[in-house]
Amino acid sequence: MSPSSDLAGEDVIYDIKLSTVVPASITAEGKTRQLTNMDLAMKLHYITTVHFFGGDAAEGLSIQDLKKPMFQWLQPYYLICGRIRRHDGGGRPFIKCNDSGVRIMEAKCAKTVDEWLETVNGGDHHRLLVYKQPLVADDLGFTPLVFLQFTEFKCGGLCVGMSWAHILGDAFSATECINMWGKFMANRTPPAHILNTPPIIHHLETASSCRSLKLLDPLGDNWLTPNNLKMQMNTFHLTEKQLSDLLSGENKNYKVTPFELISAIVWKSLAKIRSRSSMVATVCKKGEFDQTSLENELPGNMHQVIGIVEAEMTGTDPLELAELIAEKLVDETNMIEKRMEESSVNGNPADYILYGANLTFVNLEDVNLCGLKLRGERPVFANLSIGGVGDEGAVVVVPYTGQGNGSGGRTVNVILPEHQLLQLKNELRVEWGNF
Template sequence: MGSLGNMENSPLTSRISTVVPATPRGDENGAYDLRYMDLLMKLHYIRAVLYFNNDAVQGLTIYDLKKPMFPLLDRYSHVSGRIRRSENGRPFIKCNDAGVRIAESHCELPLDEWVAGNGYSMDGLVHDHVLGPDLGFSPLVFVKFTSFRCGGLAVGLSWAHVLGDAFSALNFISHWSKIIAGHVPPKSLHVPPSSKPDLPPSLSDQSQNPISVKKAINVGEHWLAANHRNVETHSFRLAAKQLHHLVTTTISTDAASYFEILCAIVWKSLNRIRGNFCALNAVTICTTNGSNRREDEFPINGLEFSKVEADFAVAQSDVSALAMLIAEKKIVENQVMEKLVEEDEGKEDFLVYGANLTFVDLEEAGFYDVELNGRKPVMANCTFHGVGDEGVVVVLPAPEEDDDGGDGGGNGRMMTVVLPHNELEQLKIELQREWGIV
C-alpha cells in the first residue's frame, strides 16, 4: 500500500478501484425488490471502522485484502448492483455486477498517534459516499483500507442502509475476513421469512402518527436529507470497570441492561440541557428484540423501532425509573412505519434516525468477530450518516482489553452520539460532571 499523502499536511487521499462478483451473471442478472423497511431507511448510511495493529496485517498486501471481495460478491450479488426505478417510480436494485468500490489510502502517522490526535473519530477513514444524484451509477458499498506508518490498518465501511442494518453490514465484513483466512463462504445465504410484529392495542389510536419516522422534504434523486442545524459526532468510551462502578453505585436496579442505563442517562441529560420549553418526553429505541442473527443470513433491515413515552418530568426523574421504562414499556412501531411506505409504493422519502431522538442498541453486534491473521480489531466504532436534527445515540461493544481483570463482567462500551453542535458540547460537560463519562 503505497503512500498517497501526508496526513499531517493534507487530508486523506485515495486511489479507488472497483470489485465485481467473481462469476459474471451475464444475461441472467435480474432485479432485487426492496422491502418496505428497506425503503424507509434509504436516506441513511452505516459507517463503521475496524482498527487492526500491525501484527494482524503482517504479510497481507492490498491484493490479499481485495481478492476475497470477488467470491464474496457472488453470495451478495445485489450488493454490487445499482438503484433503478420501476415504471411506477418504486426503487429496486438492478443486479448488474456494477461492483463495490475499494479505496486505498495511507497515513504517515502511526495508529496510536492517529487515535491520540483524533480520538475515536472516523473522519477520513470511511469514504464519504451517498447515493445520487445519478442513482444508476452510485455504488451501494465503499470499503476503505487505510494503512498507517506503523503497519496498522483501518478498515472503513460505508454501507447504504437500503441494503440492510448494521448487523447485516458487519456480517458482510465478517465473511470477507473469513475468506482471507481460507474459509469457504456459504454457497447461498439464508433468507429469513418476512414477518410483521403484532400491534399492541394501545397503539391503535396513534397508528397514523409514529414518532420514529417523519417525511423528508425535497430529496429527489440525491438520497440524503438536509439538516436545519449543524450536527456533529463524538464518541465516549467506558471501560468495563467504569461501567460496572457506574451501574452499581448510581442505579437502583439490576434488571436493566447497560444499553438501557446509558440511554436513560443521556435522555435525562438532554432534557436538562433543552429545558422545559423543549421537553423530550418520548424517544425512539432501536433494538434486535433479542433475536439472534444467523451467520449466513441474507442482509435485511430487521431491527425494531419502538417509542417510549414518559408521563413524568424526565429531567428530574431517577435514572433507574427511566431505564426500567425503556426496558418494559416499548411500543413497536415497525408495522405503522411500513404502512407509510406501502401507501405510496416507496415514492416518498422518510427520515428515521434523528426524526426523534433515537437510541440504537448494537451491544451484540459482531465488531470483534472480524479477524485478520487470527487477530481481532484493537478498536471499532460505528455511526450513521444522514441523521436528523433530533440526534442519534449508538451503543456498541468496546475492545476486550477494557476488562482488565476487574469485576465488570464483560467488556466496556463505546457510545457514539450525533447531535447538533451546541447540544453535543453541553452533553459532554453534563456527562463528565454528573457521571464521569468522557
C-alpha cells in the same frame, strides 16, 4: 466525497487510489432485489464501520491480498454490487443486481494507529477513514451501495473502513457481511456458499400511530437527509468498571441493561440542554432472531424492533427513565411498514427519516464487531455508527472492542447538532467522569 480534509491541521491521509471489485462470476441476467417498505424507510441513512489492526496482523498484506478474496466473497453477496433503479422511470426504487461492484479506496496515513486513536480521542473515528459518496440525482443509478477503504498506517497497521447503504440491510447484516470477507480471506468458508432470502419476522401490533418517522418534503432522487443544523459525532468509552458502578449499589432494585441506563443518562442531559419538560424518543433494538442464521442470509432490514418511549423529564431520575425504556417501549415496527405503504404513489413511498426524527437510541450491544479478523487477530479497536441522522440526533451503543481497561465496556457514539454536543460533553463529565 473524498476524505481529503485535514486532521489537526495536517494532511495525514495521502496517496489515494480508487478501484472497483466485482463478483467472480456473472449474476443471472435480470436479477433484482425488490425493496421492502422498511428498506425504503432507511434509504437516507447509512452505516459506517472502522476496524483498526496492528502491524502484526497487517504486516506484509498487500492491496492484492485484501482484494483477491473479494471476488469469491461477492458471489454470494451479489446484492451489494447492485445499483438503484426505478420502476417505469420514476416509480418505486429497486436494486438491479448488475455486478457493478463495490468501490475500493486505498490510502496511506502519516500517523501510527496509536497516534491516530490518541489524536482523535473522543472525536469521530470514522472521519477520513470511511470513503462515502452520496446517492444523488445525477449519479443515483451509478453510485455504489458499499464502499471499502483500506488505510495503511506508518507503523504497518491497517484500518478497514466501510460505508454501507442502510437500504441494503441493518447493522447486523452489515457486520455479518464484512466479517464474511475476513472468513473468505482466511479460507474458512466453503466455495459453494449460497445465501437465502431473509425471512419475514412478525412483530406484535402495539402501536396505533407512527411517531418514529418524520415526513420530509419530496426529495426526488437526491437521497440526502436535509439537516437544518450542523451535525457532529463524538465517541465516548465506558469501561466495565464504570458500567458496574452505574448498575450497582442503590441501583440493584432496577432491572436495566447498560444500554438502557446509558440512554437514560444521555436523554436526561439532553432534555436539560433543550429545556424540554417532556420528550419522545425512538429506540431501536435487536429483534427476536437467531444471530447464527445471519451467515446464511442475504442482507436485510428485518433484525430490529423500532418503537417509541415518551417520558416526563421534570423530576424523573435516570434510573426511572431506564426502566421506561426497558418496559414501556411501544413497538412501531409494523406501523412504519404501514406508513410507508399508505404514503406510496404509484408504489413509490414518500420520503421519511427515522434516525433523528426523534432523539434516537440504537442498541447494538449484540452486534459482532470483533468478527472481522486478519490472520486470526482481532482488531485493536472497532466501531460502528450511523449517518444521515436528522436534527434530533442519535445515540449508538456498541460493545467496546479495544484493548486494556476498556474491555467489557461500551462505546457510545453520539450524533448531535454541534453546539449541543459540546454542552452534552460537559453534562456527562459530571455523570461519567473524565473521558
